[in-house]
Amino acid sequence: MHKFLIRSFVSSLVLLFTLTVAAVAKDVKAAFVYIGPTGDHGWTYQHDVGRKAVEDAGFKTTYVEGVPESADAERVLRQLANSGHDIIFTTSFGYMNPTNKVAKEFPNVKFEHATGYKREHPNVATYAARFYEGRTILGTIAGTMTKSNVIGYVASFPIPEVIRGINSFTLAAQKVNPNIKTKIVWAFTWYDPGKEAEAAKALIDQGADVIAQHTDSTAIVQMAEKAGVYAFGQASDMDKFAPKAVLTSVENNWGPYYVDRVKAVANGTWSQKDTWHGIGDGMVVISGLDSQMPSDLQAKVKKLQADLASGKVHSFTGPIYDQKGNLMVAEGKTADDGMLAGMMTYVKGVEGDIPK
Amino acid sequence: MIKIVKRDQPSKAIFFFTPVLAIFLTLIAGGIIFYILGFKPFEALKFFFIVPIADKYGFSELLLKATPLCLIAIGLSFCFKSNNWNIGAEGQLTFGAIVSGGVALLFYDQEGFYILPIVILAGAIGGMIYASIPAILKTYFNTNEILVSLMLVYVSKLILDYLVVGPWSNPEGFNFPETRQFSDSARLPLLFEGLRIHAGIFLALAAVVISWFVFYKTYLGFQMKVSGFSLKTAKYAGYKGKKMIILVFLISGACAGLAGVGEITGPIGQLHREVSPDYGFTAIIVAFLGRLHPVGIIFASLVVAITYLGAETAQIFMQIPKYTGQVFQGMILFFLLASDYLLFFKFKFIDSKK
Numbered sequence: 001m002h003k004f005l006i007r008s009f010v011s012s013l014v015l016l017f018t019l020t021v022a023a024v025a026k027d028v029k030a031a032f033v034y035i036g037p038t039g040d041h042g043w044t045y046q047h048d049v050g051r052k053a054v055e056d057a058g059f060k061t062t063y064v065e066g067v068p069e070s071a072d073a074e075r076v077l078r079q080l081a082n083s084g085h086d087i088i089f090t091t092s093f094g095y096m097n098p099t100n101k102v103a104k105e106f107p108n109v110k111f112e113h114a115t116g117y118k119r120e121h122p123n124v125a126t127y128a129a130r131f132y133e134g135r136t137i138l139g140t141i142a143g144t145m146t147k148s149n150v151i152g153y154v155a156s157f158p159i160p161e162v163i164r165g166i167n168s169f170t171l172a173a174q175k176v177n178p179n180i181k182t183k184i185v186w187a188f189t190w191y192d193p194g195k196e197a198e199a200a201k202a203l204i205d206q207g208a209d210v211i212a213q214h215t216d217s218t219a220i221v222q223m224a225e226k227a228g229v230y231a232f233g234q235a236s237d238m239d240k241f242a243p244k245a246v247l248t249s250v251e252n253n254w255g256p257y258y259v260d261r262v263k264a265v266a267n268g269t270w271s272q273k274d275t276w277h278g279i280g281d282g283m284v285v286i287s288g289l290d291s292q293m294p295s296d297l298q299a300k301v302k303k304l305q306a307d308l309a310s311g312k313v314h315s316f317t318g319p320i321y322d323q324k325g326n327l328m329v330a331e332g333k334t335a336d337d338g339m340l341a342g343m344m345t346y347v348k349g350v351e352g353d354i355p356k
Numbered sequence: 357m358i359k360i361v362k363r364d365q366p367s368k369a370i371f372f373f374t375p376v377l378a379i380f381l382t383l384i385a386g387g388i389i390f391y392i393l394g395f396k397p398f399e400a401l402k403f404f405f406i407v408p409i410a411d412k413y414g415f416s417e418l419l420l421k422a423t424p425l426c427l428i429a430i431g432l433s434f435c436f437k438s439n440n441w442n443i444g445a446e447g448q449l450t451f452g453a454i455v456s457g458g459v460a461l462l463f464y465d466q467e468g469f470y471i472l473p474i475v476i477l478a479g480a481i482g483g484m485i486y487a488s489i490p491a492i493l494k495t496y497f498n499t500n501e502i503l504v505s506l507m508l509v510y511v512s513k514l515i516l517d518y519l520v521v522g523p524w525s526n527p528e529g530f531n532f533p534e535t536r537q538f539s540d541s542a543r544l545p546l547l548f549e550g551l552r553i554h555a556g557i558f559l560a561l562a563a564v565v566i567s568w569f570v571f572y573k574t575y576l577g578f579q580m581k582v583s584g585f586s587l588k589t590a591k592y593a594g595y596k597g598k599k600m601i602i603l604v605f606l607i608s609g610a611c612a613g614l615a616g617v618g619e620i621t622g623p624i625g626q627l628h629r630e631v632s633p634d635y636g637f638t639a640i641i642v643a644f645l646g647r648l649h650p651v652g653i654i655f656a657s658l659v660v661a662i663t664y665l666g667a668e669t670a671q672i673f674m675q676i677p678k679y680t681g682q683v684f685q686g687m688i689l690f691f692l693l694a695s696d697y698l699l700f701f702k703f704k705f706i707d708s709k710k
Contacts, residue, residue: 031672037679062672062675063671064668064671064672064678065671065677065678065679066678066679067668067678068630068633069628069629069630070619070624070630070631070632070633071420071552071619071622071623071624072633072664072668074552074623075417075552075665075668076668076672078413079668079669079672080672083672083673093532094534094628094629094630097537097625097626117530157521157531157532157533158521158531159530159531159532159533160530160531188517188521341530342530344531355521355522356522356523
């Protein structure tokens, strides 16, 4: 009798569990809105890799690619919310206002907006990655590998995200090589192979022998390959596009977060939050290191990666000075997230002014 | 044996028949493309052309999308009818949006009934100023208006970029490339609760009526028509060609500028880098598909608008790549131009035994 009770209790638990899992896998549907085509590298491609991870976890997904940030975004969002999707990821900054607007009309649908700062309704969450941690690694490599001590940096828009990357990169490079200078060219685009190639060429002409980028195309690494200088891949592993030039890449890895959030919807545990994950949480991934890098540098990079992940090292550890020599972060202190989120000044060692 | 012979006069019936033929051929070719891609052709066409407008909301979105296309195409028809090739409506739209957006930003913290009319007027003037550049260069310096107006499109986008990145960016917006939101008084009123269709549609309808009147009931319309057929005849008849060139460009620019106003004060509500998904270029297809006739343009704008909506629906429900929408737009124009061959040529069957 006793045994029977336990057995039936256990089996009903198992049954309940299977039922829940089955219900979960069947019910929750996730949608993704992309700014560009899914392609084979770059920002949107990485989000789509994340979407496939959600599919692999047993959920149904839908995506709409090439959605302009014009009036069309709102319609696409509304249609997705209206057609049985439970969670919608909007993967470009320009979807911020439409996301919040449509979220208000569909309180039962969860919205996740990448890289934005508005969470006007309880069903809107935001997420972004601490890409600056990856740029600390790139800066360390650039500072070591440069011979001309001039490092080029193709930047997109003068927003905190990009300024933070430039600063983090420069600080790390200075640490291994106090004589380096970072020269910036603003391309004012996220993706425009023509403009990006021109910007890279301008930097190479000014003596830069390592080029970093905060834009999306492979034009820069290909230009670097042609000119015989080093470069770093952005968003995806760009090694195959320029095997000699690319030393490593910083990859965007959204899959774990997406699976997590879709599962949270399935379990009923989803709640609004602002997520900012780095190397430690696996949202920022460093690709394989090129064999042209000396082995002691490779070891150093591996250690730095581990220390950034564990929190032992912070990209913005004082003393940090701005271009005019004013103290930004005191010795022994680290910059807090509030300061990082609004960072709009260059650190010492960056050349030029932030366009206003 | 079949011989191709030139017609003495373009056939009037075929003139209005070929756009319908072009749409029909596009549907067939589209079906074939879907089949090759591995989708059921009829189901795909249903999701492309019927599902998106099957309910009230969908239909309102169709009108919302067609409004700027119709407005710009009407303006362009003034130019195209009189042999002026204004390819830069996208730039005139953008510049109109810049000027009206700038005015709207001046009033960002104010409310008042007078704000919206000023904002709308500013947009029309902005479009006119921008369209006057290729017009003046053409009349006084003999430049090619196709090149000038087209290249000014990219200039206008760079000006917009500069403004939203720099001086006009939202001071509370972390320097992201966008302005503040406009105040409610600077927004076009919505026509129905819960739908995005706004009062801008009346601007488009007014443009349709006015253009019909000008084309068919005024001396100016007649002059435009004559200039369109033959510039030499127009000169011989003593028409003031220069004045007319500038006038049609101004009208065209005003319409494009108003379309820009409709976007930013309608659904968008602020200025950012992407105010128009290339409406100014797509409207060229609309103008020709509508045979430069006001009523034709209404239908054409609805047909082309649906290719945008259909592309989204087809991707959401059938995972068909969204860019097929652009393929459809391209095919419509292609088949239209191809079938226009029939306007001027006919097939003649000749008995080869003779």
